[in-house]
Amino acid sequence: MGFSMLTINNIEVVYDKVILVLKGVSLNVAKGTITTLLGANGAGKTTTLKAISGVLRTERGEVTKGSIQLGDRRIDGMRPFDVTYLGIAQVFEGRRVFEHLTTEENLIAGGHVLREKGTVREGIERVYAYFPRLKERRNQQSGYLSGGEQQMLAIGRALMSRPTVMLLDEPSLGLAPMLVEEIFGIVHKLVADEKLSVLLVEQNAAMALEVAEHGYVMENGRIVLEGSAASLRENSDIREFYLGLNEVGSRKSYRDVKHYKRRKRWLS
Amino acid sequence: MMIDELSFAFSLVVSGLSIGLMYSLIALGFVLVYKATDAINFAQGEFVMLAGFVAAGVAAVEGMPILAAIIAAVAVMVLFSFALERVVLRPLLGRPIVAVIMATIGLGAILRGLPPLTVGGQTQSLSLPIGDEPFVIGPAVLPPIQVVGVIVSLLFLGAFTWFFLKSRMGVAMRAVADNQQVAMAMGINVQRYFALAWAMAGIVSALGGVIWGSMLGVDTHLALVGLKVFPVVILGGLDSIVGAVIGGLIVGVVESIAAGYLDPFVGGGTKDFAPYVLMIVMLMFKPYGLFGQRRIERV
Numbered sequence: 001m002g003f004s005m006l007t008i009n010n011i012e013v014v015y016d017k018v019i020l021v022l023k024g025v026s027l028n029v030a031k032g033t034i035t036t037l038l039g040a041n042g043a044g045k046t047t048t049l050k051a052i053s054g055v056l057r058t059e060r061g062e063v064t065k066g067s068i069q070l071g072d073r074r075i076d077g078m079r080p081f082d083v084t085y086l087g088i089a090q091v092f093e094g095r096r097v098f099e100h101l102t103t104e105e106n107l108i109a110g111g112h113v114l115r116e117k118g119t120v121r122e123g124i125e126r127v128y129a130y131f132p133r134l135k136e137r138r139n140q141q142s143g144y145l146s147g148g149e150q151q152m153l154a155i156g157r158a159l160m161s162r163p164t165v166m167l168l169d170e171p172s173l174g175l176a177p178m179l180v181e182e183i184f185g186i187v188h189k190l191v192a193d194e195k196l197s198v199l200l201v202e203q204n205a206a207m208a209l210e211v212a213e214h215g216y217v218m219e220n221g222r223i224v225l226e227g228s229a230a231s232l233r234e235n236s237d238i239r240e241f242y243l244g245l246n247e248v249g250s251r252k253s254y255r256d257v258k259h260y261k262r263r264k265r266w267l268s
Numbered sequence: 269m270m271i272d273e274l275s276f277a278f279s280l281v282v283s284g285l286s287i288g289l290m291y292s293l294i295a296l297g298f299v300l301v302y303k304a305t306d307a308i309n310f311a312q313g314e315f316v317m318l319a320g321f322v323a324a325g326v327a328a329v330e331g332m333p334i335l336a337a338i339i340a341a342v343a344v345m346v347l348f349s350f351a352l353e354r355v356v357l358r359p360l361l362g363r364p365i366v367a368v369i370m371a372t373i374g375l376g377a378i379l380r381g382l383p384p385l386t387v388g389g390q391t392q393s394l395s396l397p398i399g400d401e402p403f404v405i406g407p408a409v410l411p412p413i414q415v416v417g418v419i420v421s422l423l424f425l426g427a428f429t430w431f432f433l434k435s436r437m438g439v440a441m442r443a444v445a446d447n448q449q450v451a452m453a454m455g456i457n458v459q460r461y462f463a464l465a466w467a468m469a470g471i472v473s474a475l476g477g478v479i480w481g482s483m484l485g486v487d488t489h490l491a492l493v494g495l496k497v498f499p500v501v502i503l504g505g506l507d508s509i510v511g512a513v514i515g516g517l518i519v520g521v522v523e524s525i526a527a528g529y530l531d532p533f534v535g536g537g538t539k540d541f542a543p544y545v546l547m548i549v550m551l552m553f554k555p556y557g558l559f560g561q562r563r564i565e566r567v
Contacts, residue, residue, distance in 0.1 A: 058449050084455030092453070098446040100561050101439065108436060109443035113455035120436070161455055 004028040005197040006052065006088075006165050011066035011076070013044075013051050013221075015059070021047050023221040024066070027199075028214075029165065034191055034198040036208040036229070038242060039218035045201040046093055048218070049167045052199070053090040054080035070165065085113050089163035093170045093201075095150040097157070099143030103134055106142050106153055110160030120160070127156035130186055148179040155187070165197045166190075172204045180204065184211050205242035209233050217242075275407030280528040281521055282408035288520020289421040290414070294476040294493060295500040295512040296428060297469035303445045303507040304465035307357060307368045311376035312473065313494010318379055319345050319477025320486040324392040334397055342474040349470035353463050380488050391487040394478065417479045424472060429509050441465065445507070496523075499543035503550050505560025514558060519543045 006029040013022035022044050029035040037045050050056040051063050057080070068076040075083055098106050107127055111120040128135040131152040137145055142153055151171055158166055168187065172180040188211050190196050202208035209215060209229045217225035217238070225235070232238050298312045309315075319341045327337035356375065360367045383389065396413065403410040432438040443451045444461045452458050480493050500519050504511025526542035550557065 053453055055449050055453055058452065079457075080452040081455045081457050084453060090453045092450060096447060096450045098443045098450070100446050101442055105439050105442070108439045109451070109456070110454050112436070112440050112443075117436070157454070 003031045005031040007069040009067045012064045014064045015061045027216050029197050029199045031197050032195045033213040034211050036200045036212035036215045038205050043218040044221040054083045087164040089158035089161050090167040091154045091158045095154045097142040097150050097153050102139050103142050104138045106157050107160050110157030113161045123160045131156050168200045279408035280524045284521035284524030286414040286418045288517040290417040291496050291500050292513045292516025293421040295497045297472040298497050299512045300465050301469045304441050305462045310372040312497050313491040314376040314379035315473035316476045316493050317491040319474040320481030320490045323478045324394040324486040338478050345470035345474040346467045349466035353466040391485040394481040394486050396482050413483045499547040502547045505557030508559035511559035
């Protein structure tokens with residue numbers, strides 16, 4: 001594993017001062033790679049991302065233990081807009097474009113941290129180069145874009161701040177498989193071209209393990225499994241519970257009633 | 269006879285339009301705050317009144333140029349709005365919207381009570397050095413203060429429209445209005461933009477206070493101008509600058525025509541009544557107003 005760009009060290013997150021959501025999570029995102037964080041609904045994946053970007057504080061959440069570092073700079077407890085200035089961009093689950101703004105205005109807002117107007121312009125052109133479809137829709141109100149276009153816009157908007165780390169929350173949510181392929185292809189290209197480090201939260205484990213180098217599996221606020229994407233793909237528990245394959249590798253059939261009797265081998 | 273009728277109607281419309289634009293200016297303060305911060309400011313009229321008192325107070329000092337009074341009003345209102353946002357409204361962030369509404373209603377009551385306590389209840393005059401030569405457009409005659417009001421309103425409405433549509437800060441402010449959490453993640457200091465919105469509301473209140481104050485005289489009744497803000501913003505849409513302009517024009521014309529034609533029969537008061545009838549009808553048929561944003565539901 002290369003130089004760790006983003007390091008999370010044993011953090012605990014508490015909501016409303018009482019609800020313990022993350023119970024000691026540690027993970028690394030190596031520079032210029034995609035690291036994926038897998039897990040079921042409510043496992044704490046999105047909370048982990050929000051802890052990193054700092055927006056947790058707007059939801060009465062707080063990192064109470066441990067530390068989060070960007071390079072060797074500690075960022076836990078910082079305000080979200082300061083975190084953005086340091087080079088972390090978050091792409092929210094469900095796209096969350098600024099619906100009443102046009103495509104291009106969304107990008108301008110995304111480039112808020114840039115000082116000069118010229119660099120904003122450059123940034124917009126760069127995003128259009130990656131996502132030509134956004135250029136066609138530049139003056140359209142973004143609330144009326146299709147789901148795939150909105151996801152592209154959300155990623156493009158995050159790119160505008162010229163981040164070193166991108167937190168990508170369920171980019172495949174609600175999109176057709178072909179679009180998912182297209183978007184992951186572009187993310188892969190971004191990592192290669194822009195030396196971006198990506199922390200990818202996904203439910204679509206098959207897709208995530210295909211593009212990622214390293215992966216973590218989360219359950220009930222804890223990391224229960226970690227390894228290279230290749231080794232995770234081969235792990236029999238992952239195959240069973242996240243990829244929906246049986247031991248031979250063929251797709252599982254619901255006729256096979258015994259499947260729910262199998263227990264996961266890790267403790268959660 | 270016919271000609272007289274027409275010219276009477278024409279002058280009512282012209283006077284209504286000019287008054288309407290001045291309503292727009294005040295409604296703009298309300299719209300800016302609602303758009304950026306989701307807060308409904310029921311004390312907008314009292315802001316205007318406060319600005320009027322500040323301007324009149326400074327202008328009353330011997331040898332003080334009127335420009336100093338205007339600058340003082342703007343400065344005080346900006347500082348006042350900043351302080352209000354910081355002290356009263358920020359702690360209410362994330363609370364139900366009713367909390368903010370009640371806070372501003374209470375604030376309005378306090379502000380209305382202040383002048384009688386401090387400077388007394390009598391009407392103070394505030395006169396701008398613009399002469400008394402009325403401005404004539406065909407059969408319509410406008411007092412000079414209304415002409416000034418129209419010019420100032422158009423100037424600021426234009427400036428704010430440019431700000432929101434073309435400047436990066438304006439786009440950021442609209443982003444804040446759209447989704448605060450995401451805006452924050454884009455590196456936008458949301459609270460700073462809240463303060464900016466309030467400051468802008470302070471500026472338009474100050475200008476409104478000077479203009480309305482010199483037209484009606486400065487006393488606590490000046491706060492009643494704020495009552496016209498609600499029909500204006502409901503008609504135009506709570507979060508639309510264009511809506512504030514159009515809504516203001518409509519309310520101005522409607523009340524002017526209502527007053528011109530109905531007052532002789534009912535003995536007055538239709539001016540304050542007609543805009544609210546219009547508002548209720550609007551709420552029944554188009555609750556977002558003419559230009560208000562509706563929630564986008566994609567299926």
